[in-house]
Amino acid sequence: MKKLLVLLICAIYSYGLAAQTTPDDMVALFFEDFKKDKGRAIEKIYQTSPWMAKANDAIANLKGEVEKLTPEYVGNMHGFSLICRKQLADCFVL
Numbered sequence: 001m002k003k004l005l006v007l008l009i010c011a012i013y014s015y016g017l018a019a020q021t022t023p024d025d026m027v028a029l030f031f032e033d034f035k036k037d038k039g040r041a042i043e044k045i046y047q048t049s050p051w052m053a054k055a056n057d058a059i060a061n062l063k064g065e066v067e068k069l070t071p072e073y074v075g076n077m078h079g080f081s082l083i084c085r086k087q088l089a090d091c092f093v094l
Contacts, residue, residue, distance in 0.1 A: 023093040026045070026048070027080070027082075029044075030044070030045045031077075031080045034077070035077060038063070038066045038067055038069070039063040039066065039067060042059060042062055042063045042066055043059065043063070046059050
């Protein structure tokens with residue numbers, strides 16, 4: 001009976017847990033957000049890095065530069081492609 005109770009509690013507890021986002025999912029979400037709001041997309045992608053919390057000025061500058069990329073200046077976005085990928089084990093992807 002105790003085993004059944006423990007199993008039931010574990011099943012209920014794990015029901016709401018979500019898996020970690022993969023790097024490919026993060027890139028796809030970034031470009032979905034980028035189409036809607038470039039500045040917000042930049043903010044969201046850097047929120048995942050604890051080191052970038054200290055680089056608010058650099059992020060603000062990047063957002064300003066990205067906002068200048070209007071369709072009249074660079075054209076419309078029609079998709080995205082992976083240029084290169086560097087990976088260190090399964091835990092670090094650039």
